[in-house]
Structure formats: C-alpha cells, structure tokens
Amino acid sequence: xxxxxxxxxxxxxxxxxxxxxxxxxxxxxxxxxxxxxxxxxxxxxxxxxxxxxxxxxxxxxxxxxxxxxxxxxxxxxxxxx
Numbered sequence: 001x002x003x004x005x006x007x008x009x010x011x012x013x014x015x016x017x018x019x020x021x022x023x024x025x026x027x028x029x030x031x032x033x034x035x036x037x038x039x040x041x042x043x044x045x046x047x048x049x050x051x052x053x054x055x056x057x058x059x060x061x062x063x064x065x066x067x068x069x070x071x072x073x074x075x076x077x078x079x080x081x
Contacts, residue, residue, distance in 0.1 A: 001077030005070050006030055012066050014050060014058045025049050033070050042067035 009026045013019050028049045036042045043063035050058055 001073060002030055004077075005033055005073045008069050008073065009066065014062060015054060015056060022050075025053050029070070033074055037071070037074075039064055039067045039071055042071060 006026060009029050010022065011019055012022070015021075029046055032042065032045045032049070036045060043060055043066075046063040046067060047058050047060055050056070050063075
C-alpha cells in the first residue's frame, strides 16, 4: 500500500517544480494517511504540510483530489488483506 501511495504522492506536482522536489512532504503525507480516513481531513493535512514547507498555498480542491486517490489505495489494500 505504501509503495503505491508513495508513487501517487511523489507524482503530484502542485507547484510545477518537478516531481522529484517533494520527498519530505511525500513521506509526511504517507504518515498521515495511516491515521486519517476522511478525504477532507487528509486534504487539510496535505495542504498544511505543503504550505509549511514551501510557504505557498494550494487550493483545498487540489488537495481533496489527491486525498481521494490516496485513500482509494489505502482502502483497496485493506480489502486485499
């Protein structure tokens, strides 16, 4: 589950800096993914992580989109086990 989720979050480029520029943030998001089950809550956490690191704001809608993708991977993994 973590590998797939990490691929998704590493491929997300909210500031158009290049996909390899978000290593620390990706790891933080994966950590939050283990504890958060609601898309809006995860989106707010993602928004806060990236805003804290880059001092730039991401619209919550973009964060909600990625949070749904990550949670889909999480729930899919739960059903396989």
